[in-house]
Amino acid sequence: MSAPDIDRSGGFQIRDLKKLFGGGGSLKQFGILGALVVIIIIFQVWTGGKTLQPGNIINIVQQYSYILILAIGMVMVIIAGHIDLSVGSVAAFTGIIVALAMKDWNFPWWAAIILGLVVGGLIGAWQGFWVAYIGVPAFIVTLAGMLIWRGGNQFIGDSATVPVGTGFQVIGKGYLPEFGPNFGVNNATMLLGILVVLVLIGLEVRGRRTRKVMGASAAPAWISVVRVVVLGGVVLIAAYLFATGRVGTSFPVSGIILAVLVVAYSFLTNKTTIGRHIYAVGGNKHAAELSGVNSKRVNFFVMMNMSVLSALAGMIFVARSQASGPFDGTGWELDAIAAVFIGGAAVSGGIGTVAGSIIGGLVMAVLSNGLALKGIQSDLVQIIKGLVLLIAVGVDVFNKSQGRPSIIGLMTRNKSGQGPIEDLTSAQVTPGGGTPDTAVPADLPR
Amino acid sequence: METGRSSHPTILEMQSITKEFPGVKALDSVSLTVKAREIHAICGENGAGKSTLMKVLSGVYPFGTYAGDIVYEGAVVRFRDIKQSEAAGIVIIHQELALIPELSITENIFLGNEPGRHGVINWVEAQRRAVELLARVGLDDDPDTQVKNIGVGKQQLVEIAKALNKNVKLLILDEPTAALNESDSQHLLDLILGLKGKGISSIMISHKLNEIEQIADQITIIRDGKSIETLDVKADGVDEDRIIRGMVGRTLGNRFPEHTATIGDVFFEVRNWTVQHPLTTERLVVKNSSFTVRRGEVVGLAGLMGAGRTELAMSIFGRSYGKFISGQVFKDGEEIKLRTVAEAIGHGIAYVSEDRKSLGLNLLDTIKRSVVSAKLGKISRGSVVNELAEAQVSEEYRKSLRIKTPTVEEGVTKLSGGNQQKVVLAKWMFTDPDLLILDEPTRGIDVGAKAEIYQIIRDLAAQGKGIIMISSELPELLGVSDRIYTIFEGKITNELLVAQADPETLMRSMTSSSQKVVA
Numbered sequence: 001m002s003a004p005d006i007d008r009s010g011g012f013q014i015r016d017l018k019k020l021f022g023g024g025g026s027l028k029q030f031g032i033l034g035a036l037v038v039i040i041i042i043f044q045v046w047t048g049g050k051t052l053q054p055g056n057i058i059n060i061v062q063q064y065s066y067i068l069i070l071a072i073g074m075v076m077v078i079i080a081g082h083i084d085l086s087v088g089s090v091a092a093f094t095g096i097i098v099a100l101a102m103k104d105w106n107f108p109w110w111a112a113i114i115l116g117l118v119v120g121g122l123i124g125a126w127q128g129f130w131v132a133y134i135g136v137p138a139f140i141v142t143l144a145g146m147l148i149w150r151g152g153n154q155f156i157g158d159s160a161t162v163p164v165g166t167g168f169q170v171i172g173k174g175y176l177p178e179f180g181p182n183f184g185v186n187n188a189t190m191l192l193g194i195l196v197v198l199v200l201i202g203l204e205v206r207g208r209r210t211r212k213v214m215g216a217s218a219a220p221a222w223i224s225v226v227r228v229v230v231l232g233g234v235v236l237i238a239a240y241l242f243a244t245g246r247v248g249t250s251f252p253v254s255g256i257i258l259a260v261l262v263v264a265y266s267f268l269t270n271k272t273t274i275g276r277h278i279y280a281v282g283g284n285k286h287a288a289e290l291s292g293v294n295s296k297r298v299n300f301f302v303m304m305n306m307s308v309l310s311a312l313a314g315m316i317f318v319a320r321s322q323a324s325g326p327f328d329g330t331g332w333e334l335d336a337i338a339a340v341f342i343g344g345a346a347v348s349g350g351i352g353t354v355a356g357s358i359i360g361g362l363v364m365a366v367l368s369n370g371l372a373l374k375g376i377q378s379d380l381v382q383i384i385k386g387l388v389l390l391i392a393v394g395v396d397v398f399n400k401s402q403g404r405p406s407i408i409g410l411m412t413r414n415k416s417g418q419g420p421i422e423d424l425t426s427a428q429v430t431p432g433g434g435t436p437d438t439a440v441p442a443d444l445p446r
Numbered sequence: 447m448e449t450g451r452s453s454h455p456t457i458l459e460m461q462s463i464t465k466e467f468p469g470v471k472a473l474d475s476v477s478l479t480v481k482a483r484e485i486h487a488i489c490g491e492n493g494a495g496k497s498t499l500m501k502v503l504s505g506v507y508p509f510g511t512y513a514g515d516i517v518y519e520g521a522v523v524r525f526r527d528i529k530q531s532e533a534a535g536i537v538i539i540h541q542e543l544a545l546i547p548e549l550s551i552t553e554n555i556f557l558g559n560e561p562g563r564h565g566v567i568n569w570v571e572a573q574r575r576a577v578e579l580l581a582r583v584g585l586d587d588d589p590d591t592q593v594k595n596i597g598v599g600k601q602q603l604v605e606i607a608k609a610l611n612k613n614v615k616l617l618i619l620d621e622p623t624a625a626l627n628e629s630d631s632q633h634l635l636d637l638i639l640g641l642k643g644k645g646i647s648s649i650m651i652s653h654k655l656n657e658i659e660q661i662a663d664q665i666t667i668i669r670d671g672k673s674i675e676t677l678d679v680k681a682d683g684v685d686e687d688r689i690i691r692g693m694v695g696r697t698l699g700n701r702f703p704e705h706t707a708t709i710g711d712v713f714f715e716v717r718n719w720t721v722q723h724p725l726t727t728e729r730l731v732v733k734n735s736s737f738t739v740r741r742g743e744v745v746g747l748a749g750l751m752g753a754g755r756t757e758l759a760m761s762i763f764g765r766s767y768g769k770f771i772s773g774q775v776f777k778d779g780e781e782i783k784l785r786t787v788a789e790a791i792g793h794g795i796a797y798v799s800e801d802r803k804s805l806g807l808n809l810l811d812t813i814k815r816s817v818v819s820a821k822l823g824k825i826s827r828g829s830v831v832n833e834l835a836e837a838q839v840s841e842e843y844r845k846s847l848r849i850k851t852p853t854v855e856e857g858v859t860k861l862s863g864g865n866q867q868k869v870v871l872a873k874w875m876f877t878d879p880d881l882l883i884l885d886e887p888t889r890g891i892d893v894g895a896k897a898e899i900y901q902i903i904r905d906l907a908a909q910g911k912g913i914i915m916i917s918s919e920l921p922e923l924l925g926v927s928d929r930i931y932t933i934f935e936g937k938i939t940n941e942l943l944v945a946q947a948d949p950e951t952l953m954r955s956m957t958s959s960s961q962k963v964v965a
Binding site: 272276286 | 764788797808829830
């Protein structure tokens with residue numbers, strides 16, 4: 001296929017619109033992000049405005065932050081071609097140890113958190129050892145782990161509930177503090193929102209400059225402006241909502257932890273060598289090994305990392321519920337896995353993004369929350385969640401089998417922080433109308 | 447046709463078969479006539495189109511995806527899948543055996559063809575028939591033995607028993623002896639001859655010309671997707687040299703770059719390299735092989751598929767294949783240890799695999815990510831990848847290697863085979879290697895891209911790098927190399943300067959372990 005000229009004029013182009021939030025040649029690029037927006041709007045209308053009330057969105061963040069934290073680790077495990085079923089049990093096991101450490105051994109809350117992370121690391125090292133160095137499939141190792149750590153929780157805690165102190169509860173129940181003059185909003189939250197908008201603007205400017213240095217064509221300037229305005233607007237509105245809740249509430253601490261992790265892990269998966277190696281091992285293990293990648297170390301890392309994040313999620317949950325119990329974290333693995341797959345990861349590995357998984361997790365969160373607001377019974381909620389998972393992945397698989405660009409494919413194309421603008425090509429470069437997919441060579445005979 | 451009236455009627459006639467893949471004409475008006483009670487050999491270089499032809503015949507490529515007619519037992523047949531061709535008595539036994547290792551011999555023989563009623567298998571009947579079939583192929587193992595517990599030679603016999611159970615009339619064997627030792631091979635050849643006596647015709651694809659000479663009645667030679675000639679072994683007095691001439695007899699043309707090599711000193715040397723098969727401990731895939739590479743030199747490694755060339759290369763490249771037994775590697779006069787791929791890359795060695803799609807590339811990746819993937823550290827600070835450098839580096843390679851793509855952010859699957867190969871080459875050039883091992887660098891790519899790849903290879907040599915080029919295409923080896931080693935059954939059998947080499951000599955050394963003639 002030859003390289004046709006790409007229009008570099010500054011004029012208005014319909015396809016420029018598409019570059020706003022994605023790079024592909026069709027509306028599918030909005031994919032799961034669009035689905036999230038639609039679901040939010042539907043529930044907002046259906047619940048008579050309850051969905052986007054400050055109290056409710058604060059609740060959503062607090063209630064689902066630990067699932068989303070698990071989804072971050074899970075997507076890396078799934079990209080590498082594995083699965084982790086033990087996350088809920090690891091969370092519960094860590095929770096009971098941390099609770100007991102504070103109650104019986106008088107650990108201060110901060111030392112208990114460190115202890116919890118260390119416990120998670122040790123569990124992860126154990127599971128990673130079996131997966132990476134012995135070669136037992138992660139499904140089996142973590143199925144065993146699911147039993148072992150659940151049993152461990154109930155054995156150590158005597159199947160009882162162990163309360164935790166208020167200092168520790170901050171990571172699950174805490175909010176950004178109040179300070180400064182009273183404008184009727186939470187100043188810290190608004191300040192955070194403004195800070196995020198500034199960072200967005202900075203990234204956009206830097207992204208455009210990088211593109212220029214690379215000699216590639218950037219989208220017209222108005223695209224950048226519109227993008228910053230839309231994204232910045234969403235952030236500011238969200239900040240305002242979080243800042244105007246019931247007195248004493250604001251943006252939750254667990255949300256801050258989640259946001260920091262999302263940024264850190266997006267960076268790790270996109271911009272670091274270990275991130276590249278995870279994608280490489282999941283995409284083609286043999287090719288990766290022949291390129292000098294130590295696949296065992298990669299597998300060990302993703303399994304260990306998952307358990308550390310599980311420990312963190314477990315501690316946040318314990319903090320929020322003010323106690324560690326014998327059935328904490330039951331079924332979490334399924335929520336996390338569902339979030340990852342709705343967010344565009346492939347069962348066969350090599351494909352997936354942190355951002356996609358977070359959006360996938362938010363879809364599930366808003367769905368569950370909205371249905372609960374409407375008073376739908378939990379049995380029906382489960383049925384609906386199951387169908388959403390099946391349909392979301394089914395549509396994507398079907399699209400791919402039809403040779404159409406998949407939502408998954410488009411999402412993974414835009415991995416970097418500079419975001420969608422990067423992808424200047426896939427919008428139909430062939431004037432003749434042939435899609436690039438037709439250039440895929442069939443398997444040739446030997 | 448006159449053959450139709452002879453004592454042996456024609457069982458199969460493939461008329462002007464043409465089969466195209468996107469961008470490649472794999473078969474171009476190929477004709478093949480097989481008589482009843484005949485062993486018909488098909489000879490040709492790798493990639494000549496032999497296997498494609500057999501896939502057309504057996505319905506793997508169904509009717510409608512090829513042009514031309516297949517006349518079988520006097521009528522035009524249109525197979526839509528293997529089931530239909532098998533029902534007609536045409537059974538193909540592939541190079542990679544299609545047996546299930548965990549199942550017993552009996553279970554394998556009747557797989558997909560189980561005796562019994564309403565889906566309930568009659569194991570007594572199956573057992574009885576299995577014993578009978580095994581006797582016919584001369585296998586006296588317990589039919590309850592798991593297939594993984596018998597050797598490759600016996601597995602081959604199980605395949606034939608399986609074919610006999612399907613009332614085979616025309617048996618197609620694709621490289622049946624490639625993985626067998628000498629006595630197993632002989633047993634198999636005798637069996638094929640025996641089947642012929644019982645009225646079963648065979649089509650045999652083989653690189654082992656001595657075997658063909660021994661058992662074939664007719665030989666059809668295929669070259670570049672065309673049927674060149676059909677030889678009658680007895681009437682025409684065919685010998686190996688005659689077959690070789692047919693296989694390679696094409697003009698080299700000027701698709702190879704003009705070059706004057708400036709060859710330096712020996713800088714890379716492998717001594718007494720011996721490697722064991724990863725699973726079968728008694729099998730050595732590389733035996734006591736030694737060779738040298740000079741700076742600025744393209745060293746050809748000529749061998750047919752299965753000769754041990756890839757195994758040799760991969761075992762040197764960080765022990766990526768088999769079990770290391772013995773041998774030493776020297777670079778710039780000092781012995782180096784290459785225990786892992788990372789160590790090999792660190793010592794400036796690059797290996798471009800023959801299997802681009804499963805070993806060379808992550809097909810989910812973009813071009814730019816692929817290009818830097820074998821030495822990410824080079825564009826990273828700490829462990830943070832500099833994406834600007836990544837884009838710049840891959841953009842340079844896109845230009846210098848003329849990779850046809852609108853941008854380096856395109857996924858590698860969207861490229862043609864030739865351009866994918868350029869990406870793989872870029873990936874390894876990026877590692878700043880001193881020695882590049884190129885395994886079938888032009889496999890499955892079209893002629894134009896081939897010429898470009900040849901030019902890239904010569905350019906790399908001109909920069910003073912050493913190149914080992916593995917290929918089974920003799921014109922390519924002769925056109926690009928400065929010196930050529932031949933390899934047969936894991937042993938280096940000959941070494942020739944390109945000026946002294948000709949296709950016949952090479953093919954002879956590639957198909958038999960003749961005396962080593964050191965140039």
